[in-house]
Amino acid sequence: MPSETLTSLAMLKVGVDRGGDYLDYLVPFVLQTLADQKPDPVTAAIVSGYIRADFGLEIPERALQIVIRRISRKYPLKLMDHVYRIQGEIPNPGITTKRADAARHIHAVVSGLIEFSKSTAKPLQTEDEAIEAICGFLTEFNIPCLRAYLRGTAIPDLANKRNSDTVLVSQYVVDLQGSNPERFESFLIMLQGHMLANALLCPDLDRAPKTYKGVTFYLDTPLLVRILGVEGGPRKDATANLIRLLLHLGAKIASFSHSRDELIQVLRGAAEHINSPIGRGAIVVEARQSGISKSDLVLLAGKVDEELTHARIEVVETPPYIEKLQIDQQAFEKVLDGEVTYSNPRAKQYDVNSVRSVYVLRGNIAPSTVEKSRATLVTSNSGFARAAYEYGQNFEQSRDVSSVITDFSLANMAWLKAPMGSPALPKVEVLAFSYAALHPSRELLDKYLTEIEKLEKGGKITERDHQLLRSSTLAQEELMKLTLGDDSALTEETIIETLERVSAEIKREESKRIKAEVQAHQDTQQELVAETAKKTRLQERLYWKCFQSAQRFTQFAGGLIVTLLALGLLAGLGVRATNWWLGWILMIASGTTLVFSLANFATGTTVKKIQSWIHEYILNRLLTSESKATGISLLNLA
Numbered sequence: 001m002p003s004e005t006l007t008s009l010a011m012l013k014v015g016v017d018r019g020g021d022y023l024d025y026l027v028p029f030v031l032q033t034l035a036d037q038k039p040d041p042v043t044a045a046i047v048s049g050y051i052r053a054d055f056g057l058e059i060p061e062r063a064l065q066i067v068i069r070r071i072s073r074k075y076p077l078k079l080m081d082h083v084y085r086i087q088g089e090i091p092n093p094g095i096t097t098k099r100a101d102a103a104r105h106i107h108a109v110v111s112g113l114i115e116f117s118k119s120t121a122k123p124l125q126t127e128d129e130a131i132e133a134i135c136g137f138l139t140e141f142n143i144p145c146l147r148a149y150l151r152g153t154a155i156p157d158l159a160n161k162r163n164s165d166t167v168l169v170s171q172y173v174v175d176l177q178g179s180n181p182e183r184f185e186s187f188l189i190m191l192q193g194h195m196l197a198n199a200l201l202c203p204d205l206d207r208a209p210k211t212y213k214g215v216t217f218y219l220d221t222p223l224l225v226r227i228l229g230v231e232g233g234p235r236k237d238a239t240a241n242l243i244r245l246l247l248h249l250g251a252k253i254a255s256f257s258h259s260r261d262e263l264i265q266v267l268r269g270a271a272e273h274i275n276s277p278i279g280r281g282a283i284v285v286e287a288r289q290s291g292i293s294k295s296d297l298v299l300l301a302g303k304v305d306e307e308l309t310h311a312r313i314e315v316v317e318t319p320p321y322i323e324k325l326q327i328d329q330q331a332f333e334k335v336l337d338g339e340v341t342y343s344n345p346r347a348k349q350y351d352v353n354s355v356r357s358v359y360v361l362r363g364n365i366a367p368s369t370v371e372k373s374r375a376t377l378v379t380s381n382s383g384f385a386r387a388a389y390e391y392g393q394n395f396e397q398s399r400d401v402s403s404v405i406t407d408f409s410l411a412n413m414a415w416l417k418a419p420m421g422s423p424a425l426p427k428v429e430v431l432a433f434s435y436a437a438l439h440p441s442r443e444l445l446d447k448y449l450t451e452i453e454k455l456e457k458g459g460k461i462t463e464r465d466h467q468l469l470r471s472s473t474l475a476q477e478e479l480m481k482l483t484l485g486d487d488s489a490l491t492e493e494t495i496i497e498t499l500e501r502v503s504a505e506i507k508r509e510e511s512k513r514i515k516a517e518v519q520a521h522q523d524t525q526q527e528l529v530a531e532t533a534k535k536t537r538l539q540e541r542l543y544w545k546c547f548q549s550a551q552r553f554t555q556f557a558g559g560l561i562v563t564l565l566a567l568g569l570l571a572g573l574g575v576r577a578t579n580w581w582l583g584w585i586l587m588i589a590s591g592t593t594l595v596f597s598l599a600n601f602a603t604g605t606t607v608k609k610i611q612s613w614i615h616e617y618i619l620n621r622l623l624t625s626e627s628k629a630t631g632i633s634l635l636n637l638a
Helices: 002-015 022-037 044-055 061-072 095-117 127-138 163-179 181-200 221-227 233-248 257-273 282-290 294-302 304-310 329-339 345-362 382-392 407-417 425-437 442-457 463-471 473-483 492-509 512-572 580-603 607-630
Strands: 077-080 083-086 216-219 252-256 314-316 375-379 404-406
Touching (some): 002 044, 002 181, 022 044, 022 061, 022 095, 095 181, 127 163, 127 181, 163 181, 163 425, 181 425, 216 221, 216 345, 221 233, 221 257, 221 304, 252 257, 252 345, 257 282, 294 304, 329 345, 329 382, 345 382, 345 404, 375 407, 382 404, 442 463, 442 473, 442 492, 463 473, 473 492, 512 580, 512 607
Parallel strands (some): 216 252
Antiparallel strands (some): 077 083
C-alpha cells in the first residue's frame, strides 16, 4: 500500500487542474473506483475502502459523501432508497496514464534513496523499506490540532514508523538538493501532492474565505529566533516565506511583547555559551558553523525591535489579565508537562502567558475556522500545539480552532488558498525540516556527552579528543550519520569511529585544494539559489498583480450588478423613466433582475457566487496573458 500512496500523491500534483475547489482533486479517484469496481450500493464507506486499497489514501467518509453527491449530478448515479446506485456506464477517467507518469517520479526517488542509504549506518534492503521510510517522512508534514480536519494526514497509519528513517530521508533530501536537482524536484512533487491531499481531509475547507483579513497571527519565540537567521538560512527562509504569504492574504503578523523579551534573553544566553564546552542548542551550533561571535549575538539582541520591524512583525503589548477571560493556568501547565520538556522553567511561563493572551484577545467568540479566530499563536513546537489543543477542548472559545497551531499547519492552509502566490513554500518547508532533523535530539546529545566523559576518565580518549568531540559541530554531523538519531545505536565503538572520522576530516580540510573546491561549489550553489529565488519572486509578483487586478474588476462588476438589481426593483415598484435613456436603463435593469431571480430560484445563484465566477475567469485570463508575455508559467503548480 505505501507504494500506491506515493504514486497517488504524485498524481494529485501532476493531475490537478485550475478552476475547481479542493474536493475536485478527488473526483478522478472516485470515478476510477466506480468504473472499475462498480460497487452496489455506492456508499462513502465502500468507496473509502477501495481508495485505501487501490490508491493508498486515507480519505474521510464525510469528504467522500460530498464528492459522491457532486458526481451524481453529472453521471448516472441515482439516489434510491437513501443510497446511491449506478444506473448506467460510468466513464473511465484514465487515471492509468497519470499513474504511469507519477510512478516514474516515485521510482527515481525510491531507487535513489536505496543507493544513498548504502553509505549510511542503516542501509535499506528493499523498495518496500524505502517507500515506508518516505511515507514516514511525509507524515511529519501534517495538519494536527484543528478539529475541522478529520485526520492529520491522508497517508494511512504506518505500523513501523521509525525516527531513524526520518533522519535518513532528511539526509537524502539535503543531498539531493545539492547533487541532483531533477530528482529533488521529483521528491517535491510528492510533498506538494501530500499538501494538496491535506485539503481533502477537511470537507469544509473549500467554503473557507480566500483571505485571512481580520486575523492576527502571533509568532512564538522560536519562530522569532528563526526569522533573525541565527538558526540557519533554511529555517529563516521558511519563516520569511510564510510571513510574506500571510501578508498577501490580508493577515497581520505580530508578536507579544513578552515574546520579544524572551527573544532577547535567548540571544544573550546563547552568546554566553558560544565558547563554552557545555554550550548546546540550535543557535550555538549555527553560530559555531557560521562563525558568528559572542559580540555578534549581543549586538543582535540590542536591535531586536529594528530587526522585527524589518521582518514586518509588529510587537504588541501583552494583554492585561481580565478575570472572566482567564484560563486555569495550573491545569494548562499540567497538560504542558505531559507534552513538552522544558529545560528552562521560565520558558513554560512564557508559553502559558502566550496562550492566556490569545484567549483574552478572542474574547467570548467561539471561532469555527482559523479565518474567524481574530488571534492565533503560531509555534514550531508541535508538543506545545497539542497541549493547547487538548486543553482547549474543554472551552467553547477554542474547541474548533485551537489557540495555538504549528507553523507548517498554517503554511499548508495558506498555500492551499493561493499555491502560485508562494510557489517556493513546499521547497523551503522541506529543506527547513530536513536540516533541523540532522541535529541530534537533546536525549541523544545528553547520552553522547555522558559517554565521552566516561571514555576520557577511562583513559580511552585524550583530553584534546574529549574537547573536540564535545565542541566540534563536525562531530555532531558524523554522530548523526552513524546513529541516524537513534540513541540505542550510540556505543563506545560509535564514538571512537566518530572521533576517527572527525580527525580525518580535519586533516583533509587543511588542504588548500579541497578548500578551494568547496568554496567554488558553494559559490555555484549560491548563484543557483539566487537565480531560483529571483524567478520565484517574479512569479509571486506577477501572480499578485493579476490577483489584485481581478479583485478590482470583480468589485466593479459586483457594484454594477447590485445597481442594476436595485433599479430593477424600483421599476418593479412602478417607478417610470422621465426620458428615453433612463427608460432603457430601467428596462435593462428589469431584465437583469428577472434573469437573476430565475437563476437564484433554479441554482441558488447569488451575487457573491457571480463575483467568485468572475474573479476566477478574469484571474485565469490575466495569468494566461502574463504567461505568454513573460514566458513564465503561472498556470501550473510547478
